[in-house]
Amino acid sequence: MDRHDGPIRCEKPVSTGFFASLQGEKSKPMAADDLSRLKIDKTAKTAQPPRRRRPMFLAGAAAIAVLAAVLAWMGVFSPAQTVDIATVSRTYPSQSFTLLNASGYVVAQRKAAVASKITAQLLELTVEEGSRVKKGDIIARLEGADAAAARDQARANLSVARYSLDQARAELEDAKVTYEREKELLTREYTTKASFDAAEARFRKAAAGVSGAESAVRAAEAAFEAARVNVEYTLVRAPFDAVVLTKNADIGDIVTPLGAAANAKAAVVTIADMNSLQVEADVSESNLEQVKAGQPCEIQLDALPDRRFRGAVHMVIPTADRTKATVMVKVRFVDMDPRILPEMSAKVAFLSKPVAAGEETPRTTIHPAAVVSRNGRSVAFVIQDGVAQEREVATGETLGDLLVVTGGVKAGDRVVLNPPSGLRTGSRVKQAER
Secondary structure (H helix, E strand, O other), X not given: OOOOOOOOOOOOOOOOOHHHHOOOOOOOOOOHHHXXXXXXXXXXOOOOOOXXXXXXXXXXXXXXXXHHHHHHHOOOOOOOEEEEEEEOEEXXXXXXXXXXXXXXXXXXXXXXXXXXXXXXXXXXXXXOOOOEEOOOOEEEEEOXXXXXXXXXXXXXXXXXXXXXXXXXXXXXXXXXXXXXXXXXXXHOOXXXXXXXXXXXXXXXXXXXXXXXXXXXXXXXXXHHHHHHHHHHOOEXXXXXXXXXXXXXXXXXXXXXXXXXXXXXXOOOEEEEOHHHEEEEEEEEHHHHHHOOOOOEEEEEEOOEEEEEEEEEEEEEEXXXXXXXXXXXXXXXXXXXXXXXXXXXXXXXXXXXXXXXXXXXXXXXXXXXXXXXXEOOEEEEEEEEOOEEEEEEOEEEEEEOOEEEEEEOOOOOOEEEEOOOOOOOOOOEXXXXXX
């Protein structure tokens, strides 16, 4: 190798083979400006070993397979099974000994449209709908100034008649004394026959005058009573204990007995005796032999669906409706309730025996065919969104054709009848067409 006196010169950037390129070359002096060309190439990336993705793919595939197996076991991929479906219901014990059912309405047996016997303007109304009134209570007042004036006049005429009677009686007493005296004098021949006859005539006239005055008094009393009654007609009173159902007139209206005049009202209010409420039900002629007076009944009102009332047949109306081929039967309430109102729709169950104690409350019942034994347990399959769910149920006594359940299901649940042996939780089902 030759020896150079000057610095070493680099003709290209330093790289990983820099020192190898110097072999066999002569050393040359390197200029100071060439030192800036010495650098490391940072763009070169370090080679990475390939990733191992196969185990992750295997784990995901295994999870999918397990999920598919579970869904397949639950019947998700299987077609929906066609089954018969029933509904869990609330059943009253009385339904097991009901002979006949009928529908009707609650009707007040004592009801009145209260009005006045005179035509007058309504001045005051003391009640409104729902007000309770007692017999004799004032419901309304009518204008009656003329009736009051006639009453006062009749009272004055009665007083005149009574004073006239007193005067006639005094006259009779005086005539009687004169007559007796003239009679005695005539016996002793101290007076004339003419004087005696005049005294006798005066006595008889006085007696007749008293009788006439007494009749006048009675006539005046009758006239006064009529005038008083006319004044009483201006007061509309309740004829019996009742509740106001409707208000038919307002203050300022003209009330008339006939109601024929324009804008006139025939009745002020309509009232009903709530203690006289009964259900009037229509019973088919063919079933009439199953109904008799005094028969126990159970009444259900559409307005109070969660309550049943004890009842009894009050009477069977002795006539039929030829258009409907029915006979009206009146059923009275054994237990009254303030919530019962006239004209409510009702259903009546005619029973073969009275409802015993403890049979007033309903039971949760299920069709016996919906309960099966699985692994020593009584279960039923409840349908939710087209999918069967197995529920363990606790059963009790039978109620007619139904089975009482005390737990596991509730009223309104839809259950599978005669569940197939392959039916399990998660199985899809659909109702059989009938």
